[in-house]
Amino acid sequence: MLYLMDKNICSFTLAEANSARKIIGKKxxxxxxxxxxxxxxxxxxxxxGQYIWDCGVTYQLGYSxxxxxxxxxxxxxxxxxxxxTNWNPIYWDxxxxxxxxxxxxxxxxxxxxQIENYIARFGDDLSQEDYEDLLKANNKNKKKETGTDYxxxxxxxxxxxxxxxxxxxxxxxxxxxxxxxxxxxxxxLFGMKALSYVGQDVVNKIKENRPYESLKDFMSRCYLNxxxxxxxxxxxxxxxxERPWAKQLNISPRILAMVYYLSVVSEPKKRxxxxxxxxxxxxxxxxxxxxFQRRLFNFNKYLKAHKETIYYVIADKPAADFYTxxxxxxxxxxxxxxxxxxxxxxxxxxxxxxxxxxxxxxxHQDEMLKAYNTLLFKEQxxxxxxxxxxxxxxxxxxxYYHDHELKNIDTQKYGxxxxxxxxxxxxxxxxxxxxxxxxxxxxxCRVAGTVIGKNDTRxxxxxxxxxxxxxxxxxxxxxxxxxxxxxxxxxxxGVKKVKEKGWxxxxxxxxxxxxxxxxTFVSKKYKNTGGHQLxxxxxxxxxxxxxxxxxxxxxxx
Numbered sequence: 001m002l003y004l005m006d007k008n009i010c011s012f013t014l015a016e017a018n019s020a021r022k023i024i025g026k027k028x029x030x031x032x033x034x035x036x037x038x039x040x041x042x043x044x045x046x047x048x049g050q051y052i053w054d055c056g057v058t059y060q061l062g063y064s065x066x067x068x069x070x071x072x073x074x075x076x077x078x079x080x081x082x083x084x085t086n087w088n089p090i091y092w093d094x095x096x097x098x099x100x101x102x103x104x105x106x107x108x109x110x111x112x113x114q115i116e117n118y119i120a121r122f123g124d125d126l127s128q129e130d131y132e133d134l135l136k137a138n139n140k141n142k143k144k145e146t147g148t149d150y151x152x153x154x155x156x157x158x159x160x161x162x163x164x165x166x167x168x169x170x171x172x173x174x175x176x177x178x179x180x181x182x183x184x185x186x187x188x189l190f191g192m193k194a195l196s197y198v199g200q201d202v203v204n205k206i207k208e209n210r211p212y213e214s215l216k217d218f219m220s221r222c223y224l225n226x227x228x229x230x231x232x233x234x235x236x237x238x239x240x241x242e243r244p245w246a247k248q249l250n251i252s253p254r255i256l257a258m259v260y261y262l263s264v265v266s267e268p269k270k271r272x273x274x275x276x277x278x279x280x281x282x283x284x285x286x287x288x289x290x291x292f293q294r295r296l297f298n299f300n301k302y303l304k305a306h307k308e309t310i311y312y313v314i315a316d317k318p319a320a321d322f323y324t325x326x327x328x329x330x331x332x333x334x335x336x337x338x339x340x341x342x343x344x345x346x347x348x349x350x351x352x353x354x355x356x357x358x359x360x361x362x363x364h365q366d367e368m369l370k371a372y373n374t375l376l377f378k379e380q381x382x383x384x385x386x387x388x389x390x391x392x393x394x395x396x397x398x399x400y401y402h403d404h405e406l407k408n409i410d411t412q413k414y415g416x417x418x419x420x421x422x423x424x425x426x427x428x429x430x431x432x433x434x435x436x437x438x439x440x441x442x443x444x445c446r447v448a449g450t451v452i453g454k455n456d457t458r459x460x461x462x463x464x465x466x467x468x469x470x471x472x473x474x475x476x477x478x479x480x481x482x483x484x485x486x487x488x489x490x491x492x493x494g495v496k497k498v499k500e501k502g503w504x505x506x507x508x509x510x511x512x513x514x515x516x517x518x519x520t521f522v523s524k525k526y527k528n529t530g531g532h533q534l535x536x537x538x539x540x541x542x543x544x545x546x547x548x549x550x551x552x553x554x555x556x557x
Contacts, residue, residue, distance in 0.1 A: 003056060010042040010052065024060045032061075093165045094181040094188050100156035101179070101194070102149050150398040150506060151453015151462045153194050157399045158469040160188070169236030169393075169401050170195060172218060173211045177203050195235050196396050197227045214241050215257050219264070226265060230384050233257045234392035236401065254389055262380040268373040272365060274358050276372070283375045285368060293357040295322065300350050303341075312346055314339035394464075395507050398452050404466045405509065406448050410543040414511065417445040419470045419521055426515040426522075442515045444529055447472070448537065448545075454504045456483065460520075461504050463512075472512055472521045474534075479504075482534060486552045500552035509537035511547055 001017035004010045012020065016038075023031045036053060043049030065073070084092060161167055166187040167179075174182070177200065178191040192203045205222055212218040215238045224232075232238065238257040246253035269276065277297050280286050286294045299322050303312035314320050315338050323332070323339065327349060333340045361368060387395075390402045409416070426442040433439070447470055449463030459479035461472045474482075482503040487496045503510065513533050514523040525533035532549035539546040 003052065004039070008044065009048065010039060012042065020057075024057060027061065088181070088183050088186070090165075090181040090183060090186055090188065093160065093163075094179050097156055097160050097167075097179050097188060100159065101153040102156075149453070150194075150196070154398045154452035154464055155462065155469040158464060161399075162468055167399075167401075169239060170232065170397070171240055172206065172232065172237040173240070175237070176207075190235070190397065192232075192237075194397065196231050196398070198231060202228050212241060215260055219261070226384075229261060231396040233261060234396035236393070252389065254392070258381075258385050262385065263377055266373070266376040266380040268376055269369060272361050272369050272372060274354060274361065276361075277357065280361075280368070280372065283372065285371055285375070287360070290357050290360055292326075293354055296326075296350065296353055297357075299323070303346065307343070308340075310343050311340045312343060314341070391507070394450055394452075398506065399464065404464070405450065405540055406537075406545075407466050408543055409448070409540065409545050411448075413543075414448070414545065415446045416448050416511070418467045419447050419465060419516060420467055422516040424516065424518055426517055441526060442524070444513055444515055444524060444526070446511055446513050447521050448511045449509070451504055451506055451508045451510060453506065454483070461510070463510065463521075470521050471519065472510075472514070472523055474523045478523070478533070482551070503534070503536050503551075509540070511535040511537055511545070 001012075001014075001021050004012040004017045004020055005014065020035055022028070023035050035057075039053050039057065040046065040049040043052060157167060166185075168182060168185070168187045168189050170190045170192055174180075175189050175192050177193050179194075180189045180191070182189045192198055192206065193200065202224060205224070209218075209222045212221070218238070218241075219229075233254065236254060239253045242253040242257045242260075246256045249256065272280070277286075277293075278301075281294055281297065299319065302319055303314070306313045306315055314323055314332070320339060331341055331345050331349070385392075388405075390400055390405045393399065393401050394405070411417070422445070426440075428440045429443045430441050431438045432441065447463065447465055449465035449470060451461055452464045452469070453462040454460065455462075456479075459474050459476050461474070463470045463472055485498060485502050486500040487498050489496050501508075511534070512521065512523050513525050513529065513531065514521050516522070523533055525531075535547040535549050537545050537547055
């Protein structure tokens with residue numbers, strides 16, 4: 001625009017120069033001849049017009065930059081070269097991981113702007129109190145935190161690890177909100193925000209109370225909800241703190257941390273009394289010799305649920321039969337076919353008959369207490385700590401720091417291939433004719449991996465295989481069939497209960513039949529193909545896997 005407007009060149013007006021910019025910038029080829037004619041007719045000479053057209057205008061019909069754009073990128077190129085030459089490469093590797101994972105950095109732009117405004121007005125002497133006031137104001141007004149794209153994070157991690165760059169586990173005393181370089185150990189520290197169910201507020205609370213000496217110290221000074229704590233433990237956040245103790249006990253520090261935490265949150269009892277009788281019943285710890293007291297306890301619960309003023313009401317036959325078989329009818333009044341017994345009368349009968357249970361619990365206190373607390377702990381373990389350390393890492397970090405769960409399975413037995421060794425275009429097995437056209441039938445194979453993400457719009461799933469991250473494409477109907485969660489109404493309560501989660505839930509392990517096309521594995525099965533298109537891997541046993549092709553309550557081909 002500048003040289004077309006120059007009085008010594010073409011003398012275009014601002015409007016004419018802007019019009020020329022649009023024609024060139026938007027590649028409006030039908031208007032190029034008209035522009036060329038105008039340039040030649042406006043130029044001070046034919047030679048100048050030819051020069052301007054050849055060396056100025058037509059070059060920009062291809063790929064070109066303005067001076068501003070080119071200069072800015074030149075600075076970035078220089079900075080990049082300087083950093084690569086003078087700084088540890090781990091900084092560059094971390095930057096690549098941050099960008100490729102969608103950036104897990106804190107969004108402190110607003111806070112930084114407030115600080116800059118403060119310094120501009122009052123000088124650079126920003127006190128700690130002033131900073132904390134700005135921080136509180138920023139936190140109060142900050143926008144809702146965006147969620148983490150775990151599939152994107154996992155893919156970026158897979159690529160960076162495949163390049164031979166070490167990514168550490170979470171470290172409760174060192175890790176930050178996002179990925180950070182650990183220069184001393186030449187590795188990338190895992191960002192806490194990439195942990196499942198760990199948000200910015202949790203990370204801020206952790207950082208405010210650092211350093212921590214042990215898991216016990218952490219729990220006493222930084223109270224977090226159970227979900228966040230479980231995922232921190234599974235992600236290895238306390239491994240370094242617990243390592244000295246674990247070494248003495250010859251146990252994994254991750255296991256030790258989980259055992260300690262669950263032993264605390266299971267709320268073990270210090271002493272058992274009759275108040276714990278219901279818990280003892282539920283956990284099958286009532287001996288056969290106290291079977292009557294067990295039934296009596298449940299009958300007493302029934303009476304408390306059927307109380308009218310000062311009376312307990314026996315309103316159904318099983319309850320009436322129990323009372324009739326074991327207690328005197330003299331204390332019962334029959335009104336409209338129901339038995340009524342005064343509350344204080346029954347409470348005395350109940351207390352007397354439960355004395356033997358009290359005595360038993362007292363005389364067997366140690367063994368029953370140990371058994372009870374063991375079961376309390378086991379319930380917590382079964383609920384929160386199923387699987388192994390590798391499955392814990394997938395659940396919390398969405399990547400495997402230790403071996404992939406499928407690393408050692410017999411790939412030949414299950415027809416599993418390395419996706420990255422497959423040809424980028426599917427191999428044709430044979431052709432068949434349909435309506436005069438040659439239809440290719442492709443050679444099929446299988447890939448296996450753990451689900452780390454899904455895209456409902458594109459009907460695709462991202463799998464983390466032993467060899468890297470693979471995108472798997474399904475047809476819309478097939479994807480919908482396995483993506484949905486299956487529920488049933490309880491016949492008694494009418495409440496819906498989940499019977500089976502969708503197969504594309506993060507952490508699920510799948511075996512898929514199909515072929516590679518470009519960077520995608522296309523799920524496919526022909527009529528004559530043996531086996532099924534998709535399998536759920538339910539269990540891994542050394543080199544073997546247990547698989548199913550059937551969803552709950554159905555039989556899918």
